[in-house]
Amino acid sequence: MRRIVIVGYGMAGARLADEIRRRDQDISITVVGAEPHAAYNRVLLSTVVAGTMTPESTRLHDEGWAEEHNITLLLNHKVTEINRSTRTVVAEETRGPRVSLEGTRGPRVPFSYDALVLATGSTPWVPPAEGLTEDGVLAPGVVAFRTLDDCARIEAKARKGMPVVVLGGGLLGIEAARGLAGRGCLVTVVHPVGHLMERQLDPGAGSVLARTLGRLGIEFRLNSLAAKYLPGDGLVLDDGSHLPAELVVVSAGVRAETSLAVEAGLVVDRGIVVDDVLRTSDQRIHAIGDCAQHPGTVSGLVQPAWDQAAVLADRLTGANPAARYLGTSVVTRLKARDVDLAALGDVHTDVDCPDSEVLCFQEPSRGRYAKLVLRDDRVAGAIVLGAPDAAATITQLYDRGVPAPTDRLALLLGRALPAEAASPADLPSSAVICRCNTVSKGQIVAAWRAGAESLPQLVEATRATTGCGGCKDAVCGLADWLGASQPQPA
Numbered sequence: 001m002r003r004i005v006i007v008g009y010g011m012a013g014a015r016l017a018d019e020i021r022r023r024d025q026d027i028s029i030t031v032v033g034a035e036p037h038a039a040y041n042r043v044l045l046s047t048v049v050a051g052t053m054t055p056e057s058t059r060l061h062d063e064g065w066a067e068e069h070n071i072t073l074l075l076n077h078k079v080t081e082i083n084r085s086t087r088t089v090v091a092e093e094t095r096g097p098r099v100s101l102e103g104t105r106g107p108r109v110p111f112s113y114d115a116l117v118l119a120t121g122s123t124p125w126v127p128p129a130e131g132l133t134e135d136g137v138l139a140p141g142v143v144a145f146r147t148l149d150d151c152a153r154i155e156a157k158a159r160k161g162m163p164v165v166v167l168g169g170g171l172l173g174i175e176a177a178r179g180l181a182g183r184g185c186l187v188t189v190v191h192p193v194g195h196l197m198e199r200q201l202d203p204g205a206g207s208v209l210a211r212t213l214g215r216l217g218i219e220f221r222l223n224s225l226a227a228k229y230l231p232g233d234g235l236v237l238d239d240g241s242h243l244p245a246e247l248v249v250v251s252a253g254v255r256a257e258t259s260l261a262v263e264a265g266l267v268v269d270r271g272i273v274v275d276d277v278l279r280t281s282d283q284r285i286h287a288i289g290d291c292a293q294h295p296g297t298v299s300g301l302v303q304p305a306w307d308q309a310a311v312l313a314d315r316l317t318g319a320n321p322a323a324r325y326l327g328t329s330v331v332t333r334l335k336a337r338d339v340d341l342a343a344l345g346d347v348h349t350d351v352d353c354p355d356s357e358v359l360c361f362q363e364p365s366r367g368r369y370a371k372l373v374l375r376d377d378r379v380a381g382a383i384v385l386g387a388p389d390a391a392a393t394i395t396q397l398y399d400r401g402v403p404a405p406t407d408r409l410a411l412l413l414g415r416a417l418p419a420e421a422a423s424p425a426d427l428p429s430s431a432v433i434c435r436c437n438t439v440s441k442g443q444i445v446a447a448w449r450a451g452a453e454s455l456p457q458l459v460e461a462t463r464a465t466t467g468c469g470g471c472k473d474a475v476c477g478l479a480d481w482l483g484a485s486q487p488q489p490a
Contacts, residue, residue: 009033037218046175160184296327345381390414
């Protein structure tokens with residue numbers, strides 16, 4: 001029997017195991033995870049910090065998943081050694097009681113593999129400010145924002161009226177800041193760039209976003225670096241100013257977790273280098289998710305991992321030996337209560353670019369900003385803040401690659417629904433409806449046909465709308481369409 005070992009039980013590793021088992025019921029699958037939890041949706045961690053979701057509601061698998069699908073699952077374990085010549089790995093217990101549905105229970109657990117998949121993810125990057133770490137460990141009062149355990153530590157420390165500093169004004173930093181502000185904390189975001197979310201937003205959108213979040217009680221120190229942390233007191237910034245902080249949350253970026261690959265002698269750059277079939281420099285070892293480096297990926301986002309898992313499952317099971325991963329068109333949504341923001345494609349093209357048609361509208365007083373980049377009459381990029389109707393339509397156009405309506409201004413303002421996107425029936429089955437939980441139209445239709453014939457039942461069956469909520473109208477539209485397409489009793 002062919003043996004596949006997956007190192008990492010995060011979103012990428014869990015998805016790959018599901019995809020493999022969906023294609024092949026007999027192949028041997030072993031999953032090794034360092035955390036004590038069942039796999040969970042990291043995209044929803046900000047909602048846990050905000051208190052709007054419980055940790056349990058972020059789980060991707062229930063407790064009986066591994067046994068039900070005949071998968072060997074080892075939690076609380078970390079793979080510490082890869083022997084490429086014998087094709088074996090060794091896992092060691094990391095902490096707490098061992099949880100194993102199958103396999104050896106010794107202190108060093110060996111596994112043989114025919115194919116090994118590294119889905120080791122990434123680790124938080126901590127700015128080199130004096131005092132943030134002590135002997136390589138975060139100092140008291142400093143918490144990273146990356147895992148469910150981090151969320152628990154933040155929740156345990158955060159109190160109403162407490163001054164909190166968030167280091168990092170990227171996507172996750174903003175989500176953490178909004179969650180903490182929602183808990184009544186006095187939040188200041190320190191960001192080294194002149195505007196927020198610079199990877200996804202241009203300066204105009206970043207400015208409007210900061211103004212919007214400012215009305216929700218969040219303050220910002222842009223173009224600033226943390227220079228020194230004073231436990232129990234606060235932060236000294238690089239300009240000498242001082243910020244009070246009883247809690248510092250670090251969300252300043254991530255680094256691919258490549259240490260195991262380096263020790264195994266694989267080719268590593270910023271991540272583990274892979275080709276279009278997700279192979280590393282060793283033909284029997286693959287890598288997917290945040291730890292992998294492929295020209296078509298954007299690190300730190302989940303959609304590339306989903307796409308990679310599907311391609312690799314096709315190849316490892318032989319379901320489609322011709323499958324190739326050629327990159328992912330990513331749509332980023334900010335999951336922050338009272339803020340609706342979507343960014344996709346090329347957002348940094350200037351309005352005077354001769355090769356593109358660029359429209360831009362902003363209304364800072366009402367928290368609205370919209371930018372649309374078109375090439376060959378198709379959406380090449382967009383930023384939509386405070387206009388959910390426009391975001392939904394533009395995202396559909398981008399995903400499907402169909403021509404944009406001729407009334408560009410109406411599209412930009414959310415007042416036009418192109419005929420091609422007007423009916424849910426026109427959407428392909430693969431169209432992603434809920435990006436927080438990666439729920440496609442096909443999954444919603446399947447859930448309906450399985451008996452979930454109302455909106456609440458669809459939500460319970462698929463988890464659609466339980467993230468940022470931006471897909472609620474689309475899910476309602478699908479539910480209405482499915483209901484109308486039901487045969488009527490005579």
